[in-house]
Amino acid sequence: MNLIAQTLADGLVLGGIYALAAVGFSLIFGVLHVINLSHGILVLLGAYLALIFSQALGIDPLLTLPLVMAVLFAVGYVYQRFLIQHAVDRSPLGSMLLTFGVALMLQNIMIWVFSPDMKNITPSWAFTSFHLGAVNFDAVRVSALFASLVLLCCLALLLKFSALGRVIRATAQQTMAARLCGVNVRHVYALTFAVSAAFAGAAGIVIGIILPFSPSDEATWTLNAFVVVVLGGVGSPAGALLGGLLLGMVSTLTAQYIGPSFPNVTMFLLLVLLLLVRPTGLLGNAFSASR
Amino acid sequence: MRRRDVLLRGMGAAVLAAPAIRSARAQAGKTLVFGGSVPLTGAAAETGLNVNNGYITAASYLNDVLGGVEIAGEKYKIELKLFDDASDPARATTLIQRQLDDGTDFFLGSFGSNIVLPTAAITERAKKPMVQTGGGSDAIFTKGFKYVFGMYPRATRQFASAAALFKTLQPTPQTYSVIWTNDAFSKTAGEGVKLSCDAAGFKRLDSFELPAKPTDVSSVLGSVRANTPDLLVCVMHDQDSLLVARQMIASGTNVKLLFQGLGPQLASFREALGKYSEALLCSTYWDETVPYKDKFFGDSKKFMEYYKSKFTRPVAYHTAGAAACIETYILAMQAAKSIKAEAVRDALAVADYETFYSRIKFTPDGDGDPIIMGSMIGQVMKGKLEIVFPGEAHSADPIYPAPPWDKKA
Known part of the structure; x- marks a missing residue:
């Protein structure tokens, strides 16, 4: 019984982190219809920036969150407005190839700037843990889950209630109608990409706290985001959360009860099954990219 | 002066200078070319960089400090032709095949058994030796390869x-x-x-x-x-x-x-x-306190002194192992009194040399002797x-x- 509870708790924590890491990818896919293959690079950029800021300012890495998100917001806006938009204007495939190329270039620039060595962010409370009954919780992972949930809620509120959120949803649902209503669609696309990049950066901080990282990890986070989005559905924080939690649970339950080398097998099996049975994801939504 | 004129004049000067550059290299003596790939980017880049630094340290010491190495009465300079394989076995095999086509006779290994194994299969087929410090998987040493030598015992x-x-x-x-x-x-x-x-x-x-x-x-x-x-x-x-x-x-x-x-x-x-x-x-597999004597560097401490004069990156045992790969090649060539691939391979097979890294002795399958190089x-x-x-x-x-x-x- 304890083992099941511990496994589910571990899955929940892991799932929350997967969800945060995927939400930006999901939003870009849902609104811009772009499969952003440089998503993992934005995640890693967040981790590296958190490391730099926390060391330079002597503050806890989680406190660098606003700063990192602000930098990534600006980077995301410029990246979309001046690079991706040109490819989007031509073809969706072009934008995917462009982001792939950018990912390759940025990975090598990261190696040049930060070295290929593994890095890790170690806050003062990195190695503490606590118990709830018989279940052991790693403080770092729990704080990562908490940060993920808070940020996902903030994004959901932003999309639901703010003016920006309404414009983003309107553009995602009917781009032409939004344009006719006077929405500057290119600006909205850039803002959406900026918000997504900021959340990718936030995910990078959380991931950097719990895992060692190096520039070569970018593909892992792009791939995980892709799986989460397909499982949960495109374009919404709720879909990303559901997909992330599902992926986390499946990973830990498989590792515990089938074998530690099998989580990837079950993860991709689930992906194939869902694509066959429900291609819009569990929370298939009204965003145009999923239709 | 217009930009186009500057470019044309620059290109002209380069064309005129090219023969002079070639003859300057020829006057410096013969060169021994070591080819290969190393992962400077991708998943294995961290250790790949350590391996690369080891190769560069040995080559530069032998060239710049010792003025080259003498083999069968001839003085040779070492030339490294190492390319980034991006931790990708497919890219590594393409790079190695291209170097073989260009006539490279001696190869240094990449890092990671998943890269060393397919590249070693190519050099084996071409009957060119590879001395490497990056692959320990049993698969490298149990396929009957005769031209591949490793600085560690096989993984098992x-x-x-x-x-x-x-x-x-x-x-x-x-x-x-x-x-x-x-x-x-x-x-x-x-x-x-x-x-x-x-x-x-x-x-x-x-x-x-x-x-x-x-x-x-x-x-x-x-x-x-x-x-x-x-x-x-x-x-x-x-x-x-x-x-x-x-x-x-x-x-x-x-x-x-x-x-x-x-x-x-x-x-x-x-x-x-x-x-x-x-x-x-x-x-x-190595520490700077190990007591071995070395024909070229002297000992581990002197290797470390020279390494630190060239790099700020902390040394790892892979770095020392990589430098020892080049030393082992040179010692084998000196023993064989030849730079023919077949003769060097035969000398490597019976190698028993002391280097700053370790005593070097390979098993008949090419991996390091489990006792001596354990x-x-x-x-x-x-x-x-x-x-x-x-x-x-x-x-x-x-x-x-x-x-x-x-x-x-």
Whole structure:
């Protein structure tokens, strides 16, 4: 019984982190219809920036969150407005190839700037843990889950209630109608990409706290985001959360009860099954990219 | 002057200067070309950079300090033609094939068994030697290759010295569990752990295989806590070792001794764990305190002095191993009095040289002799790696049992 509870708790924590890491990818896919293959690079950029800021300012890495998100917001806006938009204007495939190329270039620039060595962010409370009954919780992972949930809620509120959120949803649902209503669609696309990049950066901080990282990890986070989005559905924080939690649970339950080398097998099996049975994801939504 | 004119004049000057550059190189004497690839980007770049630095250190010392090497009465300069394979076996094989087509006779190895194995198959087919310090998987040395030589024993033989150390500990440990990741090296190394520990009489409680790139090991650690061994052995790459150690600390998973094949050798790994790195055990194949004498550098300390004059990056045993690859080639060429690939291969097969890295002697299959070139065992003490085995190299006595995580000062 304890083992099941511990496994589910571990899955929940892991799932929350997967969800945060995927939400930006999901939003870009849902609104811009772009499969952003440089998503993992934005995640890693967040981790590296958190490391730099926390060391330079002597503050806890989680406190660098606003700063990192602000930098990534600006980077995301410029990246979309001046690079991706040109490819989007031509073809969706072009934008995917462009982001792939950018990912390759940025990975090598990261190696040049930060070295290929593994890095890790170690806050003062990195190695503490606590118990709830018989279940052991790693403080770092729990704080990562908490940060993920808070940020996902903030994004959901932003999309639901703010003016920006309404414009983003309107553009995602009917781009032409939004344009006719006077929405500057290119600006909205850039803002959406900026918000997504900021959340990718936030995910990078959380991931950097719990895992060692190096520039070569970018593909892992792009791939995980892709799986989460397909499982949960495109374009919404709720879909990303559901997909992330599902992926986390499946990973830990498989590792515990089938074998530690099998989580990837079950993860991709689930992906194939869902694509066959429900291609819009569990929370298939009204965003145009999923239709 | 217009920009176009400047460009044209510059190109003209370059064309005129080219023969002069070629003749300057010719006057400097003959060159020995060593080809190969190294992972300077991608997943294996961290250690790839260490290997690359080792090759550069040896080549530059032999050229710049010693003025070249003498083989059969002729003076040669070393030329390295190493390319970034981006940790990608497919790219590495293309690069090696292209170098073979260009006439390269001698090859240095990349890092990672998944790259060394396919590239070694190509050089083997072309009957060109490869001396490498990056691949230990059994598959490299059990396919009947005659031209591939490695600076370590094959993976399944690498754990013999650690098992021998475990037998000397008091009170003698009784049980062990082993964790490895699903990659070419770690998988066979895990098999080696089981072979050596079973043969030494330790009882195996569990063995776990993780995915090649794990992001969470909590379920495995749950099993370890439920069925706790005296010794926990982890054979995986540095990044994964750090993940395991961090989650062990946070989840309070204690064993009497934690052995991590790769990780604690690196200063960055020890810094990341801080006081918790105390008493972690690992394999190491070289340390600057080893007592070997060397024909070129003199000894390990002089190698280190020269390395530090060229690089600020902390040295790793892979760096020393890579430099020793080039030294071994030169010693074999001097012994063969030839730079013909076949003759050099025959000399390598019977090599028995002392270098600053180790005594070099290969098995008939090409891997390092398990006794002569076997690993030393290091243990972290006050943030520094001390050699605790074998006795002749040891700088401190092993700490056993290690204090639990929450008691590490």
